[in-house]
Amino acid sequence: MNCTIKPTIFLYHPAWWNSDNPKVPLWAKAEIERVPTGRDLLVPTVRCDSRPMGPYKGTNPVVYHGACIFMGANRVYTMYRSDQYRGEVAQHIWDAFHDNKDTRPPKYDDFGVQVKKEVPGNYDAPLRLADGKPNPASRPLTRITDDDVAADGFKRRGKNKYWTEMGCKIWFPGWVDQGKQCDEFPFRSTREGPGDGEYVNLKWILYNNASVRPVTTSHNSMAGRDLWLFYARYRVNRTSKFWVSVKDQPPR
Template sequence: MGGKLEFYKGSCIFSAAKRVLVLRPWNFDYGQVARHIEKAFTQPENTVPFKSVQKHIPGNWNAPKGTPERDPLTRIDSQSNRYNQNTKAKNLVCEEFFADRPRKKNGAPEDEWQQCDEYPFASTKEGGAYDHPQYGKDNFSVQAVLGTHNSTAGGDLAVFYARYRVLLGNKFWVAVQ
């Protein structure tokens, strides 16, 4: 048998069903990522990169309907130029604000290594490089988190994409509960 995502081949799509990735802040395996996204939703002004005007971070299933924060995220191809631009934007912020995070480069123990998590995800049109027609740039958040949490959350996102058939160009949301 092939990789674990082959398990999700076939089936059908209910186009009226909402695709919502649910994250739990208390989760032992990825809680730091969930808490980062929760902070991006509830305190965007306290996230980096800083912005001189109000940040509008999209994808929040729990935001009031009709607000820019409730706008869905749109999945993109991880081989696309946009994905690479999103990753570059995240890395620039990461090095500016979290260059001293524990990692191999500065001799930290492996179980303390941190990576920079970004929200919205690099795999979305609304990621770090997105320039919103009305709200401009920098409507994203970067936070240093344990590498194990970031990796687990990334794996869970891939499973969510497969399980809920979130294909390229499909819309989805995130709920932190």
């Protein structure tokens, strides 16, 4: 079930008076997000749904059975490198954002020269580069589900899972014996994950704008649980856009 809240008021202020239509909507369409400065300028839409969401599957209970969000608000998942329970994952994402030529797998141009990856989802990145062009790092991530299928007919989450594990096997042999889990960024639950690419001449060509790395199992598990809680609280459903912000430590 979904609903949208769109209240109205009857406005009789002299500056905005309209005897033919004193009725003023307080909420706009989702694509119109503006702070009102007069009766003709509208404010954001509130969207509500009753979808059960949370980090649990099977017979375990979900955490949220519905919520309301402001459609125009940016949804940002924040992590901290100093976090003693999730810090390894936060550091991995930080490196993917800032030092990604040292992350694996490397990216090469058509001449075999290693180049910097264009890892998206960085909420703290400037919107534009020095030359004025849009900054690829500031592009949002897009949530996917098990129902999302790529142009070659294979599921996107499956591609992300395959290339995450393949990357760790190639670049970090022995990681399973070390009791670690293979972490990926962008997340497996996003379109931009390690399996993202395009279908060209009956071949799937990877964009290779992602990073994989073995991390301590407990860090990966806690970070994964928190991500699904973030999805539930901020109603990040299929096709929803969101960003990630990695800080050194929480504010005091």
